[in-house]
Amino acid sequence: MAQLSLDTKTHRGIVIPDDWPGYCLDLFTYPKHYSGDLDCVYIPHGVIMDRTERLARDIMDDLGDHDIVVLCVLKGGHQFCADLVERIQVLNRNSKRSLLMTVDFIRLKSYMNDQSMPDLQMIGAESLSVLAGKNILIVEAIVDTGKTLHTLLSHIQTFKPKLIKVASLLVKRVPNQSVCLPDYVGFEIPNLFVVGYALDYNEYFRDLNISGSRAAEDVKCRRFHLHLNLISPSSHLHLIPLHCKFFIRTLCLNK
Ligand SMILES: O=P(O)(O)OC[C@H]1O[C@H](OP(=O)(O)OP(=O)(O)O)[C@H](O)[C@@H]1O
Ligand code: HPA
Numbered sequence: 001m002a003q004l005s006l007d008t009k010t011h012r013g014i015v016i017p018d019d020w021p022g023y024c025l026d027l028f029t030y031p032k033h034y035s036g037d038l039d040c041v042y043i044p045h046g047v048i049m050d051r052t053e054r055l056a057r058d059i060m061d062d063l064g065d066h067d068i069v070v071l072c073v074l075k076g077g078h079q080f081c082a083d084l085v086e087r088i089q090v091l092n093r094n095s096k097r098s099l100l101m102t103v104d105f106i107r108l109k110s111y112m113n114d115q116s117m118p119d120l121q122m123i124g125a126e127s128l129s130v131l132a133g134k135n136i137l138i139v140e141a142i143v144d145t146g147k148t149l150h151t152l153l154s155h156i157q158t159f160k161p162k163l164i165k166v167a168s169l170l171v172k173r174v175p176n177q178s179v180c181l182p183d184y185v186g187f188e189i190p191n192l193f194v195v196g197y198a199l200d201y202n203e204y205f206r207d208l209n210i211s212g213s214r215a216a217e218d219v220k221c222r223r224f225h226l227h228l229n230l231i232s233p234s235s236h237l238h239l240i241p242l243h244c245k246f247f248i249r250t251l252c253l254n255k
Contacts, residue, residue: 012171012181012188013185013186013188014186014188015187015188016043016190018190022041022042023040023044024040024041025039027041034205037205042194043187045197051187052080052083053087055084055167055186056084056087056088056090056091058184059084059165059184060092060095063165064099066099066100067100068099068101068102068136068137069102069104069131069134069136070084070085070101070103070104070137070139071106071138071156072104072105072139073107073108073139073140073141073148074105075206076140076141076142076200076206077139077140078198079197079198080139080141080169081139085101088101105124106123106124106125106128107121107122107123108120108122108123109121109123110148112202113201114193114201120148120151122155125155128156128159131156131159133160133161134162135162135163135165136161136163136164137166138153138156138164140166140168140169141168141198141199142168142171142194143177143179144172145174146177147179149182165183165184166182166183167185168185168186169186169187170187170188170189170194171185171188171189172190172191172192173188173189173190174191175191
């Protein structure tokens with residue numbers, strides 16, 4: 001893992017500036033039940049896929065001809081992990097080098113609403129002893145405060161793996177972030193709350209195609225809370241209490 005201060009040209013991934021407004025929602029299709037809940041399309045799905053393809057190649061260049069255990073951090077990391085593994089499989093079929101992969105899962109949860117809670121739950125940690133002596137690629141959707149990754153790395157290191165690499169689709173520019181930068185970063189984003197592509201707000205938005213009466217009921221409750229947060233920066237931000245000053249951005253709507 002590189003230190004935060006090591007800022008090479010590509011190590012931060014695609015850097016999205018603070019003033020990036022995203023794309024207007026009306027330019028995309030999205031389920032009607034999310035209308036009114038979303039601010040903009042922040043990173044279109046196709047861009048995520050193209051960037052993931054390049055990350056897969058970088059991983060293959062670094063780790064090709066090794067055996068690795070891909071450790072997917074649930075729940076948020078499941079979509080990125082599936083797409084990244086698929087891209088590596090394509091390279092396995094089409095290049096001279098190959099990467100033998102097994103995939104494992106661990107669940108870490110600390111967020112309520114848009115806030116990281118002091119209590120971090122780790123589910124599935126018991127089975128990590130199988131990682132002893134292995135090459136591990138942790139696949140995470142987002143590094144925000146860095147607490148989740150830091151806790152996971154400390155835990156895994158106790159099993160004495162041979163090598164640990166980390167791939168994260170997103171890294172947030174957060175003041176005083178205390179974690180090392182992942183080895184493979186898709187995008188560096190401003191300090192905004194983003195949803196979609198398996199990233200949630202209280203379990204909503206992971207799958208933008210949710211349907212059914214129970215989901216519809218829940219969505220109504222959630223809308224009540226989210227409306228506060230969806231005012232665009234140029235309108236009435238100053239009227240919102242400080243703790244609500246964040247924006248829900250949609251990573252990707254079209255899949
Ligand atoms: O860098 P941090 O501030 O620790 O935040 C990053 C973590 O937050 C989210 O997990 P969450 O706790 O929401 O659980 P989930 O993946 O099940 O949604 C996300 O999937 C990351 O694992
Ligand atoms: O911006 C975010 N969105 C969704 N989940 C998260 N977990 C940490 N940060 C985020």
